[in-house]
Amino acid sequence: MAQPTENSAYSQRPGETVPNISEKDRAKPSPLKVPSRLLMGPGPTNAHPRVLSAQSLPLLGHLHPPFLAIMNEIQQGLRYLFQTTSPYVLLVSGTGHAGMEAMIANCLEPGETIVVATSGIWGQRVCDLSERYGAKVVNLESPPAAAVKLEDIKASLEQHKPAALFLCQGESSTGVHQSLAGLGELCHQHGALLLVDTVCSLGGVPFFADEWAVDCMYSGSQKCLSAPPGAAPFFMSERAMKKLKGRKTKVATYMLDMNLVGDYWGWYGKRWYHHTGPISMWYGMREALAIVAEQGLDSMWKRHTQLGKYLWAGLSEIGLEPYVTDPADRLITVNTIRVPKDIDAVKLITFAMAKFSLEISAGLGPSAGQVWRVGLMGYNATAANIELVLTAFRQGLAEQGYSKSQPKTQNPQESRVDYP
Numbered sequence: 263m264a265q266p267t268e269n270s271a272y273s274q275r276p277g278e279t280v281p282n283i284s285e286k287d288r289a290k291p292s293p294l295k296v297p298s299r300l301l302m303g304p305g306p307t308n309a310h311p312r313v314l315s316a317q318s319l320p321l322l323g324h325l326h327p328p329f330l331a332i333m334n335e336i337q338q339g340l341r342y343l344f345q346t347t348s349p350y351v352l353l354v355s356g357t358g359h360a361g362m363e364a365m366i367a368n369c370l371e372p373g374e375t376i377v378v379a380t381s382g383i384w385g386q387r388v389c390d391l392s393e394r395y396g397a398k399v400v401n402l403e404s405p406p407a408a409a410v411k412l413e414d415i416k417a418s419l420e421q422h423k424p425a426a427l428f429l430c431q432g433e434s435s436t437g438v439h440q441s442l443a444g445l446g447e448l449c450h451q452h453g454a455l456l457l458v459d460t461v462c463s464l465g466g467v468p469f470f471a472d473e474w475a476v477d478c479m480y481s482g483s484q485k486c487l488s489a490p491p492g493a494a495p496f497f498m499s500e501r502a503m504k505k506l507k508g509r510k511t512k513v514a515t516y517m518l519d520m521n522l523v524g525d526y527w528g529w530y531g532k533r534w535y536h537h538t539g540p541i542s543m544w545y546g547m548r549e550a551l552a553i554v555a556e557q558g559l560d561s562m563w564k565r566h567t568q569l570g571k572y573l574w575a576g577l578s579e580i581g582l583e584p585y586v587t588d589p590a591d592r593l594i595t596v597n598t599i600r601v602p603k604d605i606d607a608v609k610l611i612t613f614a615m616a617k618f619s620l621e622i623s624a625g626l627g628p629s630a631g632q633v634w635r636v637g638l639m640g641y642n643a644t645a646a647n648i649e650l651v652l653t654a655f656r657q658g659l660a661e662q663g664y665s666k667s668q669p670k671t672q673n674p675q676e677s678r679v680d681y682p
Contacts, residue, residue, distance in 0.1 A: 302647060356494055367395060420452070455502055462595050489543075573636065
C-alpha cells in the first residue's frame with residue numbers, strides 16, 4: 263500500500279492524509295452508445311420526442327418561481343388526466359412503485375385491514391407492502407386470467423370491514439382490466455377508501471376519479487403518457503385527505519409523507535422545501551401532459567381501443583389466442599397472448615429483438631411461461647408498429663414450424679388508426 267501523503271492542493275481537513283488515487287476503475291473517455299429499439303412490451307414505451315427535447319432544457323432551481331409555475335401547469339394537466347377537481351394532485355418523485363408506497367403509507371395505519379383484489383403481480387406487491395406497514399391484509403384473488411368479481415368484493419367488504427380496498431385497473435402481468443363500476447360508492451357505504459393502481463391504464467382507458475368516487479390513485483410516467491420512467495402521477499380525494507389529517511400515527515416514511523410532499527406542491531396554501539424535485543423529469547412530464555391535452559382524452563381512449571382491435575384481428579389471423587378469454591376482462595394497453603403448445607416463447611422474443619430490434623415480452627408472475635406480452639401505449643400505439651409486431655410473430659413462429667392461420671373474421675384495416 264502506498265504511503266499516505268499531505269497535499270496542499272486539496273481541501274482536506276487538518277490531520278486528514280491523502281493516499282495515492284487508484285486509477286483501476288477510471289474509464290477511458292468514450293461517447294455513450296445506446297441501441298435504438300422499439301419497445302412494444304409492457305413498458306417502458308418509447309418516449310415522445312417532444313418529451314425528450316423538453317428534458318434537455320436548462321435547469322432551474324427547484325424553488326425558483328418559473329419552476330413553481332411549471333409545477334402548477336403539471337397539476338392542471340393532472341386534474342384533466344384524472345378528471346378531478348381535487349387540489350390534491352402531484353407527481354411523486356420516483357417510479358410507479360414509489361406511488362404505490364405513497365398510497366399505502368398515507369392511507370393506512372398499523373393494525374388496519376386492507377382488502378386487496380388481486381389479479382396479478384401488482385396486487386401481490388400491495389399485499390407485501392401493506393404488511394410491511396403493519397396492516398392486516400385480506401388477499402382476494404381472482405381466478406387465473408380474470409378480474410375479481412363484484413359480488414366477491416362486496417362480500418369481502420361486508421365480512422372484513424376494511425379501512426381500504428385496493429384494485430389494479432390495468433394488471434400488466436396478466437392483461438386483466440378490472441372494472442371500477444360501483445366500487446367507490448360500495449366502499450364508502452362500508453367506510454373504506456377506494457385505492458387504485460392505473461400505471462399501465464391511465465390515458466389508454468377511461469378513468470374518472472371524481473365520478474367514480476376514487477379516493478387515492480397512483481400511476482406511472484412511462485406507459486401511455488410516453489415519458490421516461492421517474493414520475494408517479496398521484497391523486498387523493500377529500501376523504502383520503504381527511505384520513506391523512508386524522509391519523510393517530512405519524513406516516514412511517516419521510517420521503518413519501520404527503521403532509522410534507524404536499525407542502526412542496528402547494529397543497530396547503532404555501533410552498534415548503536421537502537426535497538429537490540427532479541427538475542428535468544418535471545419538464546418532460548409537463549410536456550407529456552400538454553400532449554394529452556392537445557390530443558384530448560376522448561381521442562386517446564378511442565385510438566387505444568381501435569388499435570387493440572386491430573392487433574387482435576391480426577393475431578387471430580395468425581392463429582394466436584388471448585390469455586384472458588373474457589373480452590370484458592381483457593386489457594387493451596398490455597395484451598397477453600397465449601403461447602401455443604410446443605412453441606418456445608423465448609426463441610420468438612429473441613428473434614424479434616435480433617431481426618427487428620423489437621421488444622416483445624414474456625409473462626410475469628402468474629402468467630410467467632404462458633404468454634407473450636405486447637404493449638399498445640401512448641406514442642408507440644400506431645398501426646405501423648402493430649404491423650411490425652405481427653410480422654415478427656409470423657416470421658418467428660414460422661421458424662419454429664408453427665402453422666395455424668385462421669380465416670379473417672374482420673378486415674384489420676377497419677380498425678386502423680394512426681398516432682395524431
